[in-house]
Amino acid sequence: MTETMDQIYSLWANRLRNNQGIRSLMEDLGKATGHPNEILLGGGNPAHIPEAESIFHETFGNLTKDSTLRSLLGDYQAPIGNDSFRTLAADYLSPFFHADLKKENIAFFNGSQNAYSFLLNLHSGAMSNGSFKKILLPIVPEYIGYADQSITDDVFYATPPNVVKTGKNSFRYELDKSNFNLTDVGVIALSRPTNPTGNVLSLSDLEWMEEKTKQQNIPMLIDLAYGNPFPNLIGEGEPVLFKEGRTLSLSFSKIGLPGVRFGIVVSDPETIETLSSFAAVSNLAVGNLGVYMMEMLFQQNTLPKLSKNILRPYYESKLKLALELFTTEFQKMGVDYEIHDPMGGFFLWIRFPSLTISNQELYHLCKDKWLFIVSGHYFFPGLNTDFSHTKECIRLTYCRKEEELARGAQILAEIVASHQAKSK
Template sequence: MTETMDQNYSLWADRLRKNQGIRSLMEDLGKATGHPNEILLGGGNPAHIPEAEAIFEETFGKLAKDPILRSLLGDYQAPIGNDSFRELAADYLSTLLQSKFRKENIAFFNGSQNAYSFLLNLHSGLMADGSFKKILLPVVPEYIGYADQSIAENVFLANPPNVVSTGENRFRYELNQSTFDLTDVGVLAISRPTNPTGNVLSLEQLEWMEKSTTKQNIPILIDLAYGNPFPNLIGKESPIQYKEGRTLSLSFSKIGLPGVRFGIVVSDEETIDTLSSFAAVSNLAVGNLGVYMMQILFQENVLPKLSENILRPFYEAKAKLALHLFTEAFEKMGVEYEIHDPMGGFFLWIRFPSLSISNHELYHLCKDKRLFIVSGHYFFPGLNTDFSHSKECIRLTYCRKEEELARGAQILAEIVASHQANSK
């Protein structure tokens, strides 16, 4: 029966039904039971920060008491947002991104993940001129959620990174200019900071790429879910600005509102107009809650202060704590390890060079102990060269409480220590 049903699915649907990294990650989040021994270091949930949540509760309270509640609950938005809200966003973001926007440069979506499913397919696959264009990831590993969004198969190309040692048990990925190739490329996709590593691509590296992409009219998608202008978890690196050839996506998820599912795309007018057609067909309309909360947060200019005074200090302290806890556990158990410099975001990317099993097998061993992590093999779509990191790395979040991080570090260290090539 199952085999017969399979034959009725498209190739695209069949590919979606296979095991995906993003589905595995989100199902792990959704299946959490609340058991006291569960250690949830795998997901992308932001931390629950009381000072931030108080701001959101106040914002939500204002909506609940306002007569606009009827419109919020009972009226459709336009596919990418009503003109008045887009005009507000254009005016507000013009200052933060140092460019003069009009509403025609702004689109709202039900999360930036939703927006990327359109943007990636807009510029890849079979084109109107008969060519076949691909999506280049300039520095991998890259975000787990991009990999399965393309309708066409075999559209991802991954540029293998340079691996630079930055200290004892520390390293960083950098753009490999010698292998950077735009042949048959329709679009570049970058997250900044990069999920999963916390890497923050320098503006100099971005501008170096743009010398080639601009000549060939190849757009660059820059995912700022963890970046500026909010939550602005970019460490010491300079913020991204808008310029022609760039499409920027912003999200409310990592400021602490993942359940609202609200994202903003900033781009040229033609791209935004095309996205409106995509959105009308697939979503009908953007949800209202995020749009109305945005109105209050933007009008009261809440987000810059929230990012600078609450979010950045919190996550920087969490990163420092997590580095201490995991380093201490690894050293105690004799684990061979390397950690990517956590320059931004809220993840640790850890490499175990002597691991005698794959990172996917390590994930399952950890899960058996109620420790949830993410296997790093999912983060290299389109990589056609042998790169040991794809089998040796894991991602984990440091957004959890100290006691949970400490228990997770101990369990992970014990499992890895018993599965090293030199273990007895």
């Protein structure tokens, strides 16, 4: 009998093959055709900001002129970066995190996504003492890219958030402390600002969780891809600092360099040492380009000024514009909608309470009109209870040009208006 593909692959491989979350998102990004009607509001690409790109162009140009070009192209780094670069990063980042960091606290990866594939598996699944540990997402929706990182199946655990109305057409999610259960939990993971909603969990909420986790020696992974110290898109939120029990991840992607694939992990020396073994097996070494660009950007102290003077003003103005455009179209078409308070990052998380189709069906209807969004059902890994938002919400980026946002708002409003329950 001929075996099917499912029979010759591992359970893990079959789960990856069936994944439609992060793969669908990235394939939509990669299949951009340049069609004149294409409206790309689904992906996580940062905006192309001329002032920022000018800085990166100069930095990259300096690398090509420098005597380091030979080493950049022709030599391996160590698995998580050479000691000299890690020392530079530790010295530079210490003041931002109010910590005395050493190179033993620093690891470089080919993007923070790559780092999380190690970090999540480091603390979950079958443990050496015979127990089975889960990954707690304390507030969902949460980043689409976490869901299929685990080698072991059924390791994510989540409970619905508290939904707080903040206006007629606005709301926000809050941590549900009454359902905070650490039974069989090996690690807590969260992003701040949260992708997809733009939520910025308060420092008091983080500290409340840590009071519970430190009793059981449960680490906390905090993804700062959109957070401090760069690009620092956290609105009025206070910055996260480094302390015992926390592992922080930073990314160059959201400052405007997603193609460089460079991420930084800040953690305790034991975790960093283990990550070095992971990295050696899977990657051999971190890529050179991000490391060398980091060296120049850190030495020139470029990123704080870039974040404060260019990135934050740009994205704040884009957010204001997007809210005006979508609100106008929704109200004009009589759409029943709610928008999560966008406290950071560069996404809108929109709920359609009267939608008569699923958000996944809405995604396909929009795609038929060349409008790309992301269905919200992907952002709830580990949630095993009924929660209406899993079928009613979408995520879209407001990083695109004004005319693209305007056309996207019009198409989305028209489709939702024709697929929502009639008001009584």
